[in-house]
Amino acid sequence: MPSLDDLKKRIKSVKSTQKITKAMKMVAAAKLRKAQENAEKGRPYSKKMQNIILNLTKSINDYESAPKLLVGTGKDKTYLCVVLTADRGLCGGFNSNICKLAKAEFKKILGNGKELKIITVGSKGLDQIKREYGKYIINRFSFKNKKKITFNEAEIIGNEIINLFKKNEFDKCILFYNNFKNVITQIPQAHQIIPVNNKTSEDKNGNQVTYEFEPEEDEILEDLLPKNISVQVFKAFLENAASEQGSRMTAMDNATRNAGDLVEKLTINYNRSRQASITKELIEIISGAESL
Numbered sequence: 001m002p003s004l005d006d007l008k009k010r011i012k013s014v015k016s017t018q019k020i021t022k023a024m025k026m027v028a029a030a031k032l033r034k035a036q037e038n039a040e041k042g043r044p045y046s047k048k049m050q051n052i053i054l055n056l057t058k059s060i061n062d063y064e065s066a067p068k069l070l071v072g073t074g075k076d077k078t079y080l081c082v083v084l085t086a087d088r089g090l091c092g093g094f095n096s097n098i099c100k101l102a103k104a105e106f107k108k109i110l111g112n113g114k115e116l117k118i119i120t121v122g123s124k125g126l127d128q129i130k131r132e133y134g135k136y137i138i139n140r141f142s143f144k145n146k147k148k149i150t151f152n153e154a155e156i157i158g159n160e161i162i163n164l165f166k167k168n169e170f171d172k173c174i175l176f177y178n179n180f181k182n183v184i185t186q187i188p189q190a191h192q193i194i195p196v197n198n199k200t201s202e203d204k205n206g207n208q209v210t211y212e213f214e215p216e217e218d219e220i221l222e223d224l225l226p227k228n229i230s231v232q233v234f235k236a237f238l239e240n241a242a243s244e245q246g247s248r249m250t251a252m253d254n255a256t257r258n259a260g261d262l263v264e265k266l267t268i269n270y271n272r273s274r275q276a277s278i279t280k281e282l283i284e285i286i287s288g289a290e291s292l
Contacts, residue, residue, distance in 0.1 A: 004277065007270040011263055018259035024090065025252035032183070032245035039180050039242040046235040049228055053196055056221050067218070069162070069225040072195030073171045078115040080170035080194075081105065082161065084177040084236050085125030086244045087144040092251035094178060094186065094244050095124040101188040102176045106133055117170055121157060138169075149237045151230065158230030165194060177236035178243035184250060186243035193232050196225075 083102045085095045109116050118133060120126040121141045143153050161173055173194035178186040
């Protein structure tokens with residue numbers, strides 16, 4: 001059984017940890033507000049760009065001469081998977097959930113006899129993926145030194161994807177990230193960005209939206225498609241940033257509660273041990289007095 005001094009030190013240590021987790025929760029809550037705002041502002045822009053590209057796609061008659069970024073190579077032999085995770089831990093299951101979805105997709109791709117290539121963004125995702133799929137990783141990025149992820153970082157990833165595609169390194173590209181819903185819920189997503197997912201663009205009432213374009217559609221697509229890759233990556237960054245802070249806030253709240261429960265249990269044990277020690281001393285004193 002631990003001594004009174006050991007219990008006292010343990011209580012003090014847990015209380016110090018509780019103060020840290022409480023402070024981290026408050027910091028995460030402050031960062032979450034801004035990150036959530038940025039994610040919500042970014043969604044309409046990326047969605048509208050996707051819709052415009054899909055509308056442009058409908059007017060293309062000759063798919064053989066269409067931009068490859070739009071229609072793909074016509075094959076699905078090689079897959080490039082870009083996994084976006086955080087560079088910092090202590091955020092609950094945020095990184096694990098993304099990696100879990102990515103690994104399930106890796107297994108499916110390899111099971112179908114396809115070739116797999118992986119790019120990791122964020123050191124925490126790299127740590128989890130390299131154990132099992134290290135030989136498939138062709139590049140890794142980390143923005144740990146950046147206080148805030150901007151569009152410039154998204155362009156770095158976007159340009160890397162486009163350069164690999166121009167070299168015929170892959171046929172399809174899938175982006176993995178967490179979609180922010182609320183503080184408690186973040187949903188892992190697998191979003192195909194090359195070729196563009198051919199879904200019908202509709203307005204809020206369910207009516208199909210049509211646009212008139214000038215100059216020609218092909219000319220617009222040549223300019224828009226590379227930019228769309230970076231926009232979709234940046235959207236994933238914004239969603240990840242909000243999801244990370246939400247997950248960290250929840251994790252630190254749980255840690256603070258657990259620390260409180262542990263302090264309570266340790267305090268009870270300390271009081272019991274102290275009472276037992278006092279009782280023992282009293283018995284010894286009384287026994288000594290009676291012997292006199």
